[in-house]
Amino acid sequence: MISSRERVLNYAILTIFAALALLPLIGVVASALTPAAESGPSFTWPHHLDVGNFGTAWRQGHFATYLTSSLLVAVSVVVLTAVLAILAGFSFAHFDYPGRSLLFYVTLIGLMVPPEAFVIPLYFNLRDTGLTDSYWSLILPQTAQSLAFGVFWMRNFFRSVPVSVIEAARLDGASDWRLLWRILVPTSRPALLTMAMLVFMWTWNEFLLPLVMITDESKRTAPLGLAFFQSEHTTQYSVLAAASIIVALPVVASYVFLQRHFISGMLSGAVKG
Template sequence: MITRRERALNYAILTVFAGLALLPLVGVVSSALTPAEESSSSFTWPSSLDWGNFSAAWTQGHFGSYLGSSVLVAVSVVLLTSVLAILAGYSFAHFQYRGRSALFYLTLVGLMVPPEAFVIPLYFDLRDMGLSDTYWSLILPQTAQSLAFGVFWMRNFFRSVPRSVIEAARLDGASDWRVLWGILVPAGRPALLTMAMLVFMWTWNEFLLPLVMITDEAKRTVPLGLAFFQGQHTTQFSLLAAASVIVALPVVLLYVFLQRHFISGMLSGAVKG
């Protein structure tokens, strides 16, 4: 049993590490609220709060358009990855067929191949198909990138469900389709939401693919837009900090909103290998 002294020590250590993790975030927010004439590259505490930096960064950086592109790409990737991962994970977890294990481990190779290894040939392939400089050139590759993790994640969850639950449903006349969508998917909502949130975050932060695939400014995603904005405002630190907050805010809000499901999903998504 944990004593009061040990609990106090644990909280003290966690508080120190939490402070170290939050300090850079506080510095960015502080810089974003610093008036332009006071801004600098070092940590500064503003004498007054200048909320106009956010509106200036939003207008000058065209982040409204970039956010729309990122939302479209990220939501599409999450939906496609979720549906395909559910179907493939259920197949690998509960169906018996020749080559199942080999096909599963072949799928996991996608976790080991870095995007830098295939982005150039991928660009030429998509260009020959007429898909370069379109949203599909971002959605399809990032869905493929996320699918290996999604299949692994959902397979582990489906294998953690007691087989008696599935057998009872089949005794009641439920088909495999009904078992999957009527029983397993609703029961796996925390694991599914955790997977969706991680895929959304990875897709939102992707920089290399948009840099290679997209030349049309209207189709730029927020990381790419932020990079161009930084190149145009290298010494305007308050504007850069405000733009960074704008880019990161959707992911932060999503995490805060889904925090309870995220923690529950992390505990249940990889229970059984």
């Protein structure tokens, strides 16, 4: 039983760490709302708020195009990863065939290989097939990168489903396909949404692959576009801060919207190895 003194101390420590985490964010927001004439590299509280910096960043940075590209790539990666991870996770969790464990552990190698290790040979392979400078050069590699985590995540969830539920479905004559899509997938909603949220965030923030694969400005993703925008506006600190918020806002908004499911999935999605 936690005493009142321990509870107060816990809340005090959490409050301090929360303040330390929020302080840089408050600084970026304050800088984005600072008039251009008052902006500087150090933190200053604006005398009056200027939301025009967001409009300036949006127009000059072409972020409508960049955000559309990022959204197309991220949603495609999430959908492909979710479908493949569900199928593979179900196979590893409930089918018994030779080499199942070995194949599963080989799949997990994808969690250990950093993109820097394969991006150069990947570029030449995609160039030879004519896929560079296209959305497929971003969607396919990032789906492959995310699939190891997705398979691990969904396999663990499917293994956590009570055996009685599966046996009852099979006694009712449910096929494997129906068992998966009618029973297991609907019950996996928290875990599935958590996986989708994480994959969306990783894909949205990816910088190296777009930098190597994309030369067409109309296909630049938001982080890559922000890097080029920063190099062109190195001293316009308020506009740069506004552009950073524009790029980060979709991830923040999706997390806020799915927060309840995200926390639920994190608590229950990996309960069995």
